[in-house]
Amino acid sequence: MNAIARKQYIIQKLQLEGYVDTNLLASELSVSSMTIRRDLNALSDDGLISLQHGGAVLNNGSLFEFNMTxxxxxxxxxxxxxxxxxxxxxxxxxxxxxxxxxxxxxxxxxxxxxxxxxxxxxxxxxxxxxxxxxxxxxxxxxxxxxxxxxxxxxxxxxxxxxxxxxxxxxxxxxxxxxxxxxxxxxxxxxxxxxxxxxxxxxxxxxxxxxxxxxxxxxxxxxxxxxxxxxxxxxxxxxxxxxxxxxxxxxxxx
Known part of the structure; x- marks a missing residue:
């Protein structure tokens, strides 16, 4: 699974559950925790999520917008x-x-x-x-x-x-x-x-x-x-x- 597909998976999981755990995501996607942290950092830089200890939550509401990628x-x-x-x-x-x-x-x-x-x-x-x-x-x-x-x-x-x-x-x-x-x-x-x-x-x-x-x-x-x-x-x-x-x-x- 490439980076875009992983990020899409993370966003969809956040929409369903509200919170994602870094280690659990790494296990589900068969990648390292470091790879997931890079994905989460990129999504955070785009304003889509907020990082929390060990995971992340979705930034949602009427101003929320996916970037074009x-x-x-x-x-x-x-x-x-x-x-x-x-x-x-x-x-x-x-x-x-x-x-x-x-x-x-x-x-x-x-x-x-x-x-x-x-x-x-x-x-x-x-x-x-x-x-x-x-x-x-x-x-x-x-x-x-x-x-x-x-x-x-x-x-x-x-x-x-x-x-x-x-x-x-x-x-x-x-x-x-x-x-x-x-x-x-x-x-x-x-x-x-x-x-x-x-x-x-x-x-x-x-x-x-x-x-x-x-x-x-x-x-x-x-x-x-x-x-x-x-x-x-x-x-x-x-x-x-x-x-x-x-x-x-x-x-x-």
């Missing part, structure tokens, strides 16, 4: 399935906006065979996928770089986006909740997402099943502002039924 390793099969479904909503001649986030970046990977589409983004993950796509017109937004999102954002980005009218926005989010709508942990990320929504005719939210019935610190918009939510087939049918009964357009890939 952890997100890349999480629910990747589901994210790619969602991206493939979203290709049904992209047509020749469209202008589309690809938001920051690992799920949306999977969609960028699938665009390489398309033609006559304008793609706009503030995500470096997306831009890296499209660097060699000569058949697409790609517009990269300016702005202040945010490491955790691997994207630029902020007032410069928002003002730039406001100059355009986009056919379809493919939007990422950290939380989806009937009461609070779409939410994220950080204001600067949320305000840039608001700017993309305002500039777009149609908004499609891409979110794996772990995002459902979750809310964070900053509200992007109510669910009534979203034209469609695309999630994966692992989503709890009971949760999906709750959204459908509230007249929220949601489908599984």
């Amino acid at each position: 952890m997100k890349k390793a999480d629910h990747m099969n589901e994210k790619m399935t969602i991206a493939k479904k979203c290709m049904d909503y992209i047509h020749e001649g469209d202008s589309i906006y690809l938001d920051a986030g690992t799920t949306v970046s999977c969609l960028a990977l699938l665009l390489k065979e398309t033609r006559n589409i304008i793609v706009m983004t503030h995500s470096l993950l997306v831009m890296n996928q499209l660097l060699d796509c000569k058949n697409l017109r790609v517009i990269m937004c300016p702005g202040e770089y945010r490491f955790d999102s691997q994207a630029v954002m902020g007032p410069l980005t928002d003002n730039f986006i406001s100059q355009f009218k986009i056919d379809t926005l493919f939007l990422g989010t950290e939380g989806i909740d009937l009461k609070h709508g779409l939410t994220v942990p950080h204001i600067i990320d949320g305000t840039t997402k608001r700017a993309t929504i305002k500039a777009s005719k149609k908004i499609i939210c891409m979110a794996d099943n772990s995002k459902l019935d979750t809310s964070y610190y900053f509200s992007i918009c109510p669910l009534s502002d979203i034209n469609l939510i695309v999630t994966d087939h692992e989503a709890d049918p009971t949760k999906l039924d709750t959204y459908m009964k509230a007249n929220i357009p949601i489908i599984t890939a």
Whole structure:
């Protein structure tokens, strides 16, 4: 098991149990206690956990956010399935906006065979996928770089986006909740997402099943502002039924 897989295991165990013991983790993962301590120190440096004598606890709450390295390793099969479904909503001649986030970046990977589409983004993950796509017109937004999102954002980005009218926005989010709508942990990320929504005719939210019935610190918009939510087939049918009964357009890939 590599370092990323170990860290993912540690986070999942913390989410279930609240505390992990260094020696027990070493035994479970068949590695040395020193290796586990290095993993815990790295997670602590990222702000995900707090170290305690002999172990660690999870930093949780409405401001909690995985960094992009952890997100890349999480629910990747589901994210790619969602991206493939979203290709049904992209047509020749469209202008589309690809938001920051690992799920949306999977969609960028699938665009390489398309033609006559304008793609706009503030995500470096997306831009890296499209660097060699000569058949697409790609517009990269300016702005202040945010490491955790691997994207630029902020007032410069928002003002730039406001100059355009986009056919379809493919939007990422950290939380989806009937009461609070779409939410994220950080204001600067949320305000840039608001700017993309305002500039777009149609908004499609891409979110794996772990995002459902979750809310964070900053509200992007109510669910009534979203034209469609695309999630994966692992989503709890009971949760999906709750959204459908509230007249929220949601489908599984």
